[in-house]
Every structure is written in structure tokens, then in C-alpha cells.
Amino acid sequence: QKEVEQNSGPLSVPEGAIASLNCTYSDRGSQSFFWYRQYSGKSPELIMSIYSNGDKEDGRFTAQLNKASQYVSLLIRDSQPSDSATYLCAVYAGNNRKLIWGLGTSLAVNP
């Protein structure tokens, strides 16, 4: 089992819809979770971090964390074509507390 798993996609949603991106992790002791966005040919940029169970909202983005079920999700409301990118989930995990990266989910928002 991979330490951090994401559906590779592509996830395709129409403009204005809600995009839901999911990530599961294996280390039950993980405490810190991050969502990064990576446009094609660019480097990853941080969207949100979350540390506590529940929801955390920032503009059109909401991160949801459920430690009991070991998943973290990212919701993008009112999706825009400019949201089309690969979304990377990263989790501090492992005995050496290293940041572990998922392979990313490709999102396409169609006008």
C-alpha cells in the first residue's frame, strides 16, 4: 500500500461546478496535511494546509480532514478553467517524519 494515494484522474468538471479531490494516507500518526497545485510545466504551489479534523475554508477552497478514516479532501467551489491543474496531496508521515507526496490528481475544468 502506498503511503499517500490519490486518484490520478483526469477529473473533469464543468465550469461553475464543485470539484472534489480525495487523498488517503496510511500512517495513522500523521498530523500535518497539505494540498499543492501544479500547473503543467510549473512547480508546485501551496493551496492549503490542515492539521485538525474538520473543514478549513479559504475562498473557493475547502480542505476536509478525517483522521479516523485517514483521508483528506479538497473541494473547489465555482470551479474555473484556471483551476485546471494537477493537485498534489502531501502528508507528514513515517518514522522520520518526512513529507510524503501523492502522485496527484489531474483536474480539467471545462468552459
Added chain:
Amino acid sequence: GAGVSQSPSNKVTEKGKDVELRCDPISGHTALYWYRQSLGQGLEFLIYFQGNSAPDKSGLPSDRFSAERTGGSVSTLTIQRTQQEDSAVYLCASSFQVGEGETQYFGPGTRLLVL
């Protein structure tokens, strides 16, 4: 303030040559990370530095890869006797310190092509 910078932005080299990739972290960031990303693939951890020390070199693919950091700032990743499979984007990131919850900020990357 300035973000993470990397140079060169692009590098084309011939198989067997040595290359040096440079990373200049955000001022004040004590932690520095090197990753590799092949086309369409995820991030592959290579090495990280806390100050000038590299506690975890487990990700370096072979002994042809080495990295150093001096003055707690600039880091250089060196690839000796490059091979075609070394072609990838090499990303550097920095964070204020190493530890749970520390956000990593990425540079623009160096695109390496080995012919």
C-alpha cells in the same frame, strides 16, 4: 521577499558529462529539499538539508548524485557521468525549519535533458 531561485532554468548536456544545479532558498529558511520529477510523474524525494547537514540522503538514486550546502544557504546538486534516465525536472524547496507542519516552498525547477 524573494522566493526560492534555481539555476540554470534549463540544461542540455551530453551523456557522461557532469552537471551542477544550484538552489538559493528563501532567506532565513534553514531547511532545503531536493526533488526530482520525471515527465508526468510524481515528486521523487532526493535529499534534504537542515542547515549544512544532510540527515537524510536516502533518496539519492545512485552514487553519481551528491549535494552540498554551504553557509546554510545555497545548495548545489551534482550529477556525475549523466545518463539519459537522469533527464527530469529537478525541484528545490525550502522551509523555515525541518519539522511537522512546516510548509515547503518550491523554486521554478531546473529542466535537465541528457542527450
